[in-house]
Amino acid sequence: MSKLINVADAIYEDLTRLKKAKDASYSTIISELLAKNRQAPAKTQTMSDLIAWAKERNRNFKGKREKIDHDLIAHGVSRDGS
Amino acid sequence: MPTVFHVMVLDSSFLISFFLDGDENFGKASAIFEKNLDEEMVIIDAVLFETLTVLNYKRGMTTVRTTYDQIVSTANFTIVYLTEDERKEILAEFLEQKKKMSFEDIAVVHACKKALSPVLSFDREIQKLLEEKRET
Numbered sequence: 469m470s471k472l473i474n475v476a477d478a479i480y481e482d483l484t485r486l487k488k489a490k491d492a493s494y495s496t497i498i499s500e501l502l503a504k505n506r507q508a509p510a511k512t513q514t515m516s517d518l519i520a521w522a523k524e525r526n527r528n529f530k531g532k533r534e535k536i537d538h539d540l541i542a543h544g545v546s547r548d549g550s
Numbered sequence: 551m552p553t554v555f556h557v558m559v560l561d562s563s564f565l566i567s568f569f570l571d572g573d574e575n576f577g578k579a580s581a582i583f584e585k586n587l588d589e590e591m592v593i594i595d596a597v598l599f600e601t602l603t604v605l606n607y608k609r610g611m612t613t614v615r616t617t618y619d620q621i622v623s624t625a626n627f628t629i630v631y632l633t634e635d636e637r638k639e640i641l642a643e644f645l646e647q648k649k650k651m652s653f654e655d656i657a658v659v660h661a662c663k664k665a666l667s668p669v670l671s672f673d674r675e676i677q678k679l680l681e682e683k684r685e686t
Binding site for chain 2: 510511512513514515516517518519521522523525526529531532533534535536
């Protein structure tokens, strides 16, 4: 006996797509589903916009200026282990 | 005839200097960006993760999310996701090194060598290794 289930349009769309892509690998389908939910924002700004944003943010910075020894940073920790 | 570069590879030292508010190298980093307004710039995934990790440690996740949004919405930047083969090649180079460099540093040098691109970096170890690789 079939049972009627009410699903949201978005879920129905995904299920339909999965059925169509039955030959695709599991990872491909999962990647597609994840990508759909995590779409990157559109590339809306130029380098000049980015620089202006960063300069404004630095002007408003109230903390102490920081000097990082980049030669010593490796994945957020210093190379000498300290 | 001068060499014309079309793609620049960014490393975490440069990105951190630009995106960490209050970093002493911010002026230098923004001046370099200003000189290269139309250049295409590549950020390797591992470098992006390292940068965001450092920013989280230094300023917290709000800064990390803002930085990520700024990076992905800027037309000049392309995030390159390494393939399994590329990761294996970089891992082999990482294991062969005689220095104290991170996987991410080696990935930057690897990308510069392959694409014949200059690096934007404040890390002298990366610059030294790149010069050595270019001489060989």
